[in-house]
Amino acid sequence: MQKTKIIQILKKFSDQEWKDYEKFVDSPFFNKGRNYIPLLKVLRKFRPDFNQPKLSNEQIYSMVFKGKPYNNSTFKSMMSGLVSLAEEFLILKGFSKDKRLRNVLLLKELRLKDLYSMYDSHMKNSEKDYAIEGNVDIDFFFELRSYESEKGYGYLQKG
Secondary structure (H helix, E strand, O other): OOOOHHHHHHHHOOHHHHHHHHHHHHOOOOOOOOOOHHHHHHHHOOOOOOOOOOOOHHHHHHHHOOOOOOOHHHHHHHHHHHHHHHHHHHHHHHHHHOHHHHHHHHHHHHHHOOOHHHHHHHHHHHHHHHOOOOOOOHHHHHHHHHHHHHHHHHHHHHO
């Protein structure tokens, strides 16, 4: 159990990230499938190192599905679902921190919806975010390239 993807991810979550992840998993907007909260509540009992002797697939399953015989297929499916949700959570968490990346994606969505007055306004307001000042990292140049590409698409599509 220690080497499962979900345990490896959950070990790295801070207390706040754990709370946020539970909210994320409980949200019908992000989780359109199973109810994973009972499984997460059981896993929470084994935090932070997930090293306890009771931490086996069968034990976790019996704590979630009291009185039901162990079903490996169901258990693996639930663990896989939690991994997918954790990966999506990490993507959105990283995305929320990256202003320039969010900007490029917003511009793209405005363009795809033919909302050109909003597109132009947002494009004008975001120019300063892409000015090269001081030390910049490789991410800046990736985002600058994405921004310039989006600007080109916008000009081409508007005609």
